[in-house]
Amino acid sequence: MLRDVSIIGIGSTPFTVQKDRSFKELAIDACNQAILDAGIDRKMIQSFYLGNYLSGLLINQETIAPLVAYELGLNIGTPATKTEGACTSGGIALRQAYLLIAAGIYDFALVAGAEKMSTASREKVTMSLAAAMDPETEGATGLTFPGFFAIIARRHMHDYGTTIEQLAQVSVKNHLNSLPNPRARFRHPTSLEEVLNSRPIADPLKLFDCCPITDGAAAAILCPADRALEFTSKPIDIAGSGHAIGPVGIFRHQNITELWSTVMAGKQAYEQAKLKPEDIDIAEIHDCFTIAEIADSEELGFFPKGKGGFAVEEGLTQVDGKIPINPSGGLLAKGHPVGATGAGQVYEVVKQLRDEHENQVKDPEFGLVHNSGGSDSVCTVHILKRRS
């Protein structure tokens, strides 16, 4: 029998280019904020999970979980673990801590995600991101992630009549959403015309269809739900958790617009929470590219297959729409420090459910966090809820 688990503290650095701050500084800043937010004595923390993807590849630094744990002042003897699953690294960190608290192994855990990308060249970043593919198959073809999602976009357009303008509207919406978000990398509006006329990256995707290189870290403190009120008047409970692999690699898909890791992780989370997509009031979806938000909004059940682009066009995913998607600005406009993103999404949804967000959705009860990695390789979905 699983115990209910709550998030009692959150922290985040800005998701921007932070050339003057090291990886360690970013991670420690976010963790200290979460500890302060929870008002917990850090010596009570029994386990630490740190999601990260690129620290080895981009800054020649690994074994960061013990390093950050020690410098934070956690006890000697605390277990500390880095989890890696490409862009899902942060969501996986959350999942591990959640399961172990739910199972009664620990009472207090710190979860974080962190990434430092801006010190590396763009070429190095692109090649390092491509390390989330299989170098023996996909990698050997020269495919990179913009190419992978461009292929999905073309097929989605072919099968369902999704338009380039609908893709662009995702970017316009998310840039509008990030305007009031102090953690966002981009805080200026963009227009349909500007997105459509931006530099081609991988046809049909333009520059503004793609998320930016970003530095940042986010963190959360978890504890059993029945102890949460000792620390906060607004605990946010974890109602469901899913973690799934898909058919890793584009060539293994019967239909490349079907993203099975998202479908399966979503199914697990919905079933555990005993909820349906229509119960969700706000979602942070892994919009690494505009087409990803559209396809994943379908795979998570918010819209029928093929209707995600039309839903954007109709405004259904805006902050005041049927299902507000990425009111934070998402990866496209808030930024995508890869290993930090899953933890950052949790930060944004917790703020929403506390009714404290800078771009607040009206009175949300249930929030969904979707964190996806690789070429449909792995995904986590978490459903959070406020107490009524």
Place this chain on the structure above:
Amino acid sequence: MLRDVSIIGIGSTPFTVQKDRSFKELAIDACNQAILDAGIDRKMIQSFYLGNYLSGLLINQETIAPLVAYELGLNIGTPATKTEGACTSGGIALRQAYLLIAAGIYDFALVAGAEKMSTASREKVTMSLAAAMDPETEGATGLTFPGFFAIIARRHMHDYGTTIEQLAQVSVKNHLNSLPNPRARFRHPTSLEEVLNSRPIADPLKLFDCCPITDGAAAAILCPADRALEFTSKPIDIAGSGHAIGPVGIFRHQNITELWSTVMAGKQAYEQAKLKPEDIDIAEIHDCFTIAEIADSEELGFFPKGKGGFAVEEGLTQVDGKIPINPSGGLLAKGHPVGATGAGQVYEVVKQLRDEHENQVKDPEFGLVHNSGGSDSVCTVHILKRRS
């Protein structure tokens, strides 16, 4: 209340230089052997943890847990996670699966460790291993791991009278142990003279005081103890598990011969198993350097502080000694494919407790696995037992 957990299947590639086999091939080979050894339907596996340290740094490949899981034929929807903690990556993978089965979250989990090192240059390997230090402090001094352990060795010699010959005797013993081990990289004996006359690496450590660059993978299948006999007549139970950070970085130690991550992880494992060091019949200890085996044999309580070198000299750690240490050959002679080592140690101890090892210790009941990483950064200790 934790459930008892058993290891019902094991697999391992040789720990050698395997230039013609990719990382993925090594990992899949070890996992398939473990699945075959357990006689389990792979579709029953509910979770997969893969320990790895260097795949990003050395072969520009990450997100390997979903990749290996999918190619192994595990179900779409299975959670798959890479754990990283330097040389402790494999031990951490085991720990995650153990906890989640003990807690009742899963019934069947696959654990593996894998590393592919030989394709990179020695310089690249040395710099990548140094990524397990803190680049902002230790790293900036130019310290590498041979240097770190050389400093420990000098201090141990100064404080306790440990001799260079005692260090060398660890290497002689472990090379003798690896002779009959078909998984070992080095299968030739060495002499005290040969070790002492080998090339200086970081004074007082010579080449034969240091473990070699190695490729390899190992794996294990875990399930609840009360289901183990469905799969094997010789289940090996996990009696205790510890996972701890230490004071990361050499300059933070009051006394550099005290390795706190080992002390704390050992304490956790002994307490859970309700055992003392004198109850252990065989130990695989993380002998990345000869001094590490000596210092860690003290920190694990097999000998009083400062007596580890003398114990080796007296033959107490030989296969027929008071506490046989590294009958597999250890990292020094069996090899050290970094992320695979923790899983490889489990393989060796399970074979011992099944009474099936090529260098069999007489009738062992309890075996200890010690997997340590970074500059006293993180450590796991697991105590395994055969059923009487």
